[in-house]
Amino acid sequence: MSAPYSTHADLGGQLGHGPVVPEDEGILFHEPWEPAALALVLAMGATGSWNIDMSRAARETLPAYARLSYYQIWLAALEKLMIDRGQLLADELAGGHMLHPPVPLQRVLQAADVPAVLARGSPTWRADAQPPRFGVGAPGR
């Protein structure tokens, strides 16, 4: 029997988080490692190892969600996703180097393909297999 799914991210309507602090349009990053964190997550996201819903689930179930910064959440979730798939092992993270052979990936994002891959994205429309039984606004029965 699996544990019930519990998200830390359902913040809509919660009280007590204080004021919103606006920021200039030109500011993208707040720590020197954030650009690399963004790039690592996007590059691994392009390998076909998981989809956006899996990555969101990995993030929002992190026990430390409430106290981590945005890109710290991304990093911790990336580690979780990779460790779950045997793509990365804890001793490697601790040591900072590869210790175990790589796991085959569906694909690796090459620099030349970055513009096209980013421009293509991952559309989620699926063609209907058959016409819907109920049109928009029609009563169910």
Add this chain to the structure above:
Amino acid sequence: MGSHEHEHDHEHEHSELDETELRVRALQTILTEKGYIDPAALDAIVDTYQTRIGPRNGARVVAKAWTDPGFRDWLLRDASAAIATLGYTGRQGEHMVAVENTEQVHNMVVCTLCSCYPWPVLGLPPVWYKSAPYRSRAVRDPRGVLADFGIALPPGREIRVWDSTAEVRYLVLPQRPPGTDGMNEDQLATLVTRDSMIGTGLPRTP
């Protein structure tokens, strides 16, 4: 709380961030050694969002909608297709909906569950958009949030808050400011602020 504790908090925060820096470097090293990533791709990704994909894209969409009624109608009917003609497609913006501000309605966009945002037209989301104060309060007290941005709308105006999903992203089409009749698209685009396309700001006036 003495100054010693204050220093300790700063040191603690600093060492935690330094630890994150080390983890990022470790990940980058390991993933490169494993052949999972092309390091040049990392540079290309960062460069893309630092220089080529940002809110100036959305500003061009808005400026075109302000000057071309056919494009405006198309944008409101099928934003994905209309925006695609300007080349702003792809990741985190595959399915777009444009919502129009009027004298009766002001629109605001949030992602309460994470940070879903229309990247191809607005670039990377600002830190406040991704943070608990905005995500929690936008759906509960949008006028209070607007006050944090220095915006006070007329009391009778309806505020519609759109909660984005992983699939559908929203772009606010702000009202064209008065006194802009003679301006061309490029000039109009300079009036369109990033915040006005999220709904937490208004366009500049000339």
